Amino acid sequence: MLSERRLQVLRAIVQDYVGTEEPVGSKALTERHGLGVSPATIRNDMAALEDEGYIAQPHTSAGRVPTDKGYRLFVDKLAGVKPMTAPERRAIQNFLEGSVDLDDVVARTVRLLAQLTRQVAVVQYPSLTRSTVRHVELLSLAPARLMLVLITDTGRVEQRMVDCPAPFGESALADLRARLNSRVAARRFADVPKLVEDLPDAFDPEDRGTVSTVLSTLLETLVEENEERLMIGGTANLTRFGHDFPLTIRPVLEALEEHVVLLKLLGEAKDPGVMVRIGHENAHEGLNSTSVVSVGYGSGGEAVAKLGVVGPTRMDYPGTMGAVRAVARYVGQILAES
Amino acid sequence: MLSERRLQVLRAIVQDYVGTEEPVGSKALTERHGLGVSPATIRNDMAALEDEGYIAQPHTSAGRVPTDKGYRLFVDKLAGVKPMTAPERRAIQNFLEGSVDLDDVVARTVRLLAQLTRQVAVVQYPSLTRSTVRHVELLSLAPARLMLVLITDTGRVEQRMVDCPAPFGESALADLRARLNSRVAARRFADVPKLVEDLPDAFDPEDRGTVSTVLSTLLETLVEENEERLMIGGTANLTRFGHDFPLTIRPVLEALEEHVVLLKLLGEAKDPGVMVRIGHENAHEGLNSTSVVSVGYGSGGEAVAKLGVVGPTRMDYPGTMGAVRAVARYVGQILAES
DNA sequence: GTCTGGCACTCCCTCCGCGCGAGTGCCAGC
């Protein structure tokens, strides 16, 4: 167990290193933080912290730098979430309120997050699986060809072509449309399958094949989680870091293009509240020297998707966490209103 | 006017420089290309090319490097478009054919283009303005709230909320839906405004306000070109260039995030065929040391959107142009089929 | 006129050695 002062020292090291981007030495620490002890004492503490693996020195006789483990302790025990100021909150709200549709909400959120944190922002589109159905529409494009349009309460629209086994009349179509909507409107996706399973029985035998086809297309659309999309912004911020970063920036850019990986990463946030993954805690190799700060957001009480930022492990965690949390909150509000 | 041999020398300089990424000298030129003259002769030619502004030397007593003007001449007069090989064409086709919807087509196209050219790929979503209407759907969400869904022949779907000035009955809604579709289905967007202008007259006076609102929302959607979206991929390829590139990569990443700028850039391609913008020919400052190769693509004979790549001015123009052209062709095919 | 070989010159790039300074570890004393 580390003494109180040693924790203070670790906190000071993290704060200074984040600020200056340079290894921090014992003398600088005593000067910039009122620790009330001499550099020699701090040196002992630093040696202890290094033994425990919280800090490391890039080379002998250089200052100390926090390790992933050090950041982890800092985030868990030594720092809170820095709340946004009132003007910042107003700015967030104003910026998001101008959105005209779902794409716009996501695009604005990405830009906002990237600007606030000065890092790479990642926003997942509101997921289908946890939302409810607003409306299902069926359009006849050709005698045996339908288009199925699904509209969700988050404003997302999905469409699918349906090739019917047999021609399907306009009146049967209207009937199916009406029955379908009366059963599934305002229902959660998860409940839809059993709400429609007996639907074909209400139709003439020759139409049942088509009805079944439509229903299975609908169910496919509902579960199609791999369709989940995300938007990324602020990649130019990657260039702000270390001048040696050219070598580091490439794997990060590559990782950012693998949307599947990112979605998995974001998806790991289970508990409510902001999740932080530091350095090697990220499964993906390209992100081993970055940290991911993410949180769920949603229109109701429940999260429908995730958003977050990717930055160097040397980041301002309290500020970033505050920004991510605040943005998630306001996006949720906007989605609930629309 | 430049002599034939001097043009050959320029071509050789461009090819070597693109290959080696290093300034090319007179000796290396005579060795690697069978020019049949001595280095001294080449030096004279190089001096002449430099006077004309086609090449430059980074420092005194270094090799020569093509200028933007030199690349321009190379592209216009000295090099053709390098066609894809048959296996490459098959691979393109196979890769694109697995697409399930429009988003997927665009996503695959971006990845394909980025991999083929090893550069940054940019693909604009098929534009609304030049396509035709497949179907217009109206849904009643609340007594005085409608949702307008527009489906285009390229499979794109746009939705808008419409707040009605007065409640609008189901029968009137069905009527409007039917009339609207009979008039605009399969019509080009440009023709829609005059096709619907007298539509309110067919309705009861109390419904005319709503009909007008719906129509104006529809027209807005049709012309809303600023809504045009694009997808970007292969940004990791930026790191392949010059080790001094960290300074250069940033403005490029920033420019890539300004979708409006990119759309404008792509939009400049007027004539059919591949457009190449070299270095300072690009209006945007961040792209002054990059070239943009773009081309229109479309489902029918006519282009509905653009796609292209962004890379360093020092790029393999014939190969890039060939890849861009081939991809555009096959995407057009895929769109026409779906 | 045009091409060629030769020659002097110009810089860039790399390497090497040096000194400086920040920072450390350790130890004796309070």
Place this chain on the structure above:
DNA sequence: GCTGGCACTCGCGCGGAGGGAGTGCCAGAC
């Protein structure tokens, strides 16, 4: 357990030397 002092270690920046690639120019050959 804290403090001041001291010797030691490296990383970093600077300046000079050497090598090399490439040029420009000129006199001569075809």
